[in-house]
Amino acid sequence: MKVRFAPSPTGYLHIGGAxxxxxxxxxxxxxxxxxxxxxxxxxxxxxxxxxxxxxxDSMKWLGLSxxxxxxxxxxxxxxxxxxxxxxxxxxxxxxxxAVILKMPQKQIKIYDLIRDEIIFDTATLKDQVLMKSDxxxxxxxxxxxxxxxxxxxxxxxxxxHISNSPKQVIIYEALGFKPPKFAHLPLIxxxxxxxxxxxxxxxAVSDYRKDGFLAQGVVNYLMLLGWSPGPNKEIVNLEKAVExxxxxxxxxxxxxxxxxxxxxxxxxxxxxxxxxSITELLIPFLLEKGYLSEEFDRKRLENxxxxxxGRLATLADFLDWADFAFLENIDVSDENKKQFFNAxxxxxxxxxxxxxSNVDPFTAQEAEKGFRDLVKELDIKAADLVHPVRVxxxxxxxxxxxxxxxxxxxxxxxxxxxxxxS
RNA sequence: GACCCCAUCGUCCAGCCUGGUUAGGACACAAGCUUUUCAAGCUUGCGACACGGGUUCAAAUCCCGUUGGGGUCGCCA
Numbered sequence: 001m002k003v004r005f006a007p008s009p010t011g012y013l014h015i016g017g018a019x020x021x022x023x024x025x026x027x028x029x030x031x032x033x034x035x036x037x038x039x040x041x042x043x044x045x046x047x048x049x050x051x052x053x054x055x056x057d058s059m060k061w062l063g064l065s066x067x068x069x070x071x072x073x074x075x076x077x078x079x080x081x082x083x084x085x086x087x088x089x090x091x092x093x094x095x096x097x098a099v100i101l102k103m104p105q106k107q108i109k110i111y112d113l114i115r116d117e118i119i120f121d122t123a124t125l126k127d128q129v130l131m132k133s134d135x136x137x138x139x140x141x142x143x144x145x146x147x148x149x150x151x152x153x154x155x156x157x158x159x160x161h162i163s164n165s166p167k168q169v170i171i172y173e174a175l176g177f178k179p180p181k182f183a184h185l186p187l188i189x190x191x192x193x194x195x196x197x198x199x200x201x202x203x204a205v206s207d208y209r210k211d212g213f214l215a216q217g218v219v220n221y222l223m224l225l226g227w228s229p230g231p232n233k234e235i236v237n238l239e240k241a242v243e244x245x246x247x248x249x250x251x252x253x254x255x256x257x258x259x260x261x262x263x264x265x266x267x268x269x270x271x272x273x274x275x276x277s278i279t280e281l282l283i284p285f286l287l288e289k290g291y292l293s294e295e296f297d298r299k300r301l302e303n304x305x306x307x308x309x310g311r312l313a314t315l316a317d318f319l320d321w322a323d324f325a326f327l328e329n330i331d332v333s334d335e336n337k338k339q340f341f342n343a344x345x346x347x348x349x350x351x352x353x354x355x356x357s358n359v360d361p362f363t364a365q366e367a368e369k370g371f372r373d374l375v376k377e378l379d380i381k382a383a384d385l386v387h388p389v390r391v392x393x394x395x396x397x398x399x400x401x402x403x404x405x406x407x408x409x410x411x412x413x414x415x416x417x418x419x420x421x422s
Numbered sequence: 423g424a425c426c427c428c429a430u431c432g433u434c435c436a437g438c439c440u441g442g443u444u445a446g447g448a449c450a451c452a453a454g455c456u457u458u459u460c461a462a463g464c465u466u467g468c469g470a471c472a473c474g475g476g477u478u479c480a481a482a483u484c485c486c487g488u489u490g491g492g493g494u495c496g497c498c499a
Contacts, residue, residue, distance in 0.1 A: 008499045040499060098497055115427070124425055124495085132497040139499045163426060163494040186428080187492075194492095224434065224448090231436050232447045251428095251435085254492060258433055261449045271462085311461045321461095386458045398460035 001033030003154050005066075006143065008040040009051035012204035013058040015257070016158065016188045016196055019222045023185055023250065024156045025064045026223070026238070030245040036150055037066035040143070041073045042136050058205040062215050063238055070150070072142050079137035082145050082175060083130050091174045092130060099131035101174060108166040113154070113183040113247050120166035128167055144168050148177040156183040156247070159254070183247050186226045187254040201259050212285065212315030214273075217266030224265070225255040235268045263313040270315075275306045282315055289319055291326035304408045307400045321399065325409060330395040330417070340388040340397075346421055348378065348385060349392055353418035362411035364403040371403065393417050 005021040007013060013021075028035035037059070041047035059066070083099045086092035092101045108120045130141040137145070147155060162184050172179040190200035202208055208218050216237055223229070227250050229236045270278060279302050286292040292301075304325045308318055324330045332341075355370045356362075375382050386402050393414060399405060406414045 006499090010499070043498060046498075095497095100497090118426070120426075126495090129497045134497080136497085138497065143499090158493095159427065160493055161499095164499095166426095184427080189492080191433085221434095226435090228435050234435080234448060253428055255435090256433055258449065261434065264449055267462090308461095310463090383458055390459070396460085400459095400461085402458065 001028070001031045001153050002036060002151055003028050003033065003156055004036035004038050004147070004150065004152050005064075006038045006040050006157075007055050008043070009048060009055055010043060010046040011051055012206055013055045014196075014203050015205060015208070015222070016203075018058065018062060018205045018218070019188060019225060020156065020158055020185060021059060021064050022062070022219060022222050023183075023227075023247070026242050026245045027154070027156060027183075027247050029242040033153070034067045035065075036152065037069045038146060038150070039069070039071045039073075040139065041071055042139070042142055044073065044136065047073070054204075054206055058209070061209060062205065062219055068150075070146070072137075072146065075142075075146070076136065078149070079131065079142055079145055080135070083137070083141070086130065086174055089174075097131075097133040097135065098129055101128045101130050101171065103127045103170065108169050110165045110169055110179070111181050112162075113181060114250050115184065115252060118162065118165070122166065122170065125167060125170075128171070130171070140164060140168050140171060144171040144175065144177070147180060148172065148175065152180055154181050154183060154247075156185065159184045159187050183250070185250060186252055188225055189254050189256045191256060191258065193256065196257055200257065212317065212319075213262070213266050214269050214281070214315070217262070217269040220269065221262045221265040224261075225257070226250050226253075235265065235272070267313045270312050271310055273309075275302050275309055278309055278315075279305045282318055285315055285319060286326065291319070291323070300408075300410065307404055307408050311400070321396075324394040324396070330393075332391060332395045336391050336395070336397065340391045341421060345385075345388045348374075348380075349389070349418040349421050351378075352385070352389065353415050356406075356411065356418070357415045359411070362407065362414075364401070364407040367406045367414075368403040389418070392421055 003024045005017075005024045007017055007021070025035050027033075039052060039055075041052070083092065086101065087094065087099060092099050094100070103122055103125050106122055108122060110118050110120075112118055128140060129138050131137055146152075165182055165184075169179045188196050190196045192200060196203060202211065205218070209215075219238060220234075220236060220241075223236075223241055224234060227245075228234075229241050229244055279298070282305060283292065283301075286301075304322055305318070308322055311321075312318055352371065352374055355374050356367060359366045359370045371385070372382070375385055378385075387397065390399060390402050390405070391397060393402075393405060393409060409417075
């Protein structure tokens with residue numbers, strides 16, 4: 001059993017393409033078969049090296065490894081040879097430099113693992129161009145020659161290819177090859193019901209990576225579009241998914257892409273992961289943002305990460321929520337100043353600052369003790385001090401528990417930020 | 423337009439193959455709990471078998487039609 005994913009390097013790896021790759025990959029693993037990556041770069045004009053690199057990169061990032069890889073641009077001789085053969089057998093004819101296949105009149109039956117038999121009549125099909133005038137093969141011809149020579153047993157691809165199937169079966173038959181079985185996956189639609197496009201959100205896999213999604217999160221969400229790991233089961237990793245994967249259980253209806261659900265699935269994977277691994281993933285983001293210098297205290301960073309791990313939908317969220325832990329000086333909006341800072345609260349900040357400077361060790365628990373003491377001395381409600389202090393320390397009105405935040409921030413910064421306000 | 427594919431909550435998925443369920447879960451939404459804010463978490467609620475005919479004691483499930491949605495009609499892939 002052997003399947004393939006055949007992207008064209010004329011653009012980035014699209015989220016829909018990634019789903020096709022994923023289903024091929026899962027099917028191969030589940031069946032203990034082979035997974036071939038075939039780069040369809042016959043369009044020399046539009047194919048670009050940078051796109052190829054990006055596609056390979058994204059595939060690796062997602063964890064979709066391949067057993068074999070081919071470039072069609074290196075196989076032109078082969079296509080030419082088979083075109084010649086069809087010419088000699090008079091199954092094809094020339095028109096200028098182009099080679100064109102005569103379309104026989106008949107019924108074509110293709111077997112689709114997901115939809116069962118699909119029957120076409122070639123009466124509605126035109127003769128098919130096999131080799132273009134410039135000597136390059138057409139998509140269908142190169143695809144069929146390769147699928148046959150690479151001994152692909154199952155062609156798993158998007159539903160938009162259903163109508164290519166009868167044309168390709170005709171080519172298989174002309175060449176004397178046995179057609180494979182097919183599985184046409186339902187398409188992924190945008191939230192507006194139309195085709196998935198940039199307007200409805202990012203479409204390139206690399207964009208999701210940049211936006212702070214985990215590979216596991218993207219993969220997990222994608223597999224949920226058209227398939228289910230089992231009743232009441234949604235959050236799974238690749239290995240688990242492969243255990244229960246069945247191509248026959250893939251459904252036939254196109255699915256609408258939901259950014260909300262993706263974010264939720266991603267958040268579940270962040271929650272499940274260890275603080276160490278999330279920290280590791282976060283480091284490049286922090287470095288790029290300038291929040292981290294080459295040398296940093298890893299333990300302290302992990303402390304901050306653990307504070308936020310349970311509330312992140314994406315890694316990028318961390319950059320927004322936890323900026324106060326990395327910036328030298330925080331910004332407090334005029335609105336917040338007006339609401340939380342006044343003569344009275346500033347006095348309290350200074351008292352608290354003094355109190356906390358004596359706390360040792362500076363843990364959340366000890367900081368809270370000092371804080372509560374002061375609240376008692378002042379005879380005020382804790383909440384009346386909690387909120388202004390949070391703003392003073394983080395510049396935000398929302399965030400994790402105040403004392404955990406203090407600990408993560410460290411004694412020096414905590415004390416300093418409170419003292420600074422005047 | 424022709425050909426092809428499809429049809430369960432707003433969205434994703436389970437149930438369909440092998441008819442008998444108060445049609446289940448998740449996201450989103452709403453309420454409550456918790457709380458130091460916001461999230462998270464927990465509880466509850468809202469919410470669907472497109473329509474019409476068959477077949478059958480019985481249809482979301484099988485068959486036909488209608489309607490609706492989608493895809494393809496390139497010397498792009």
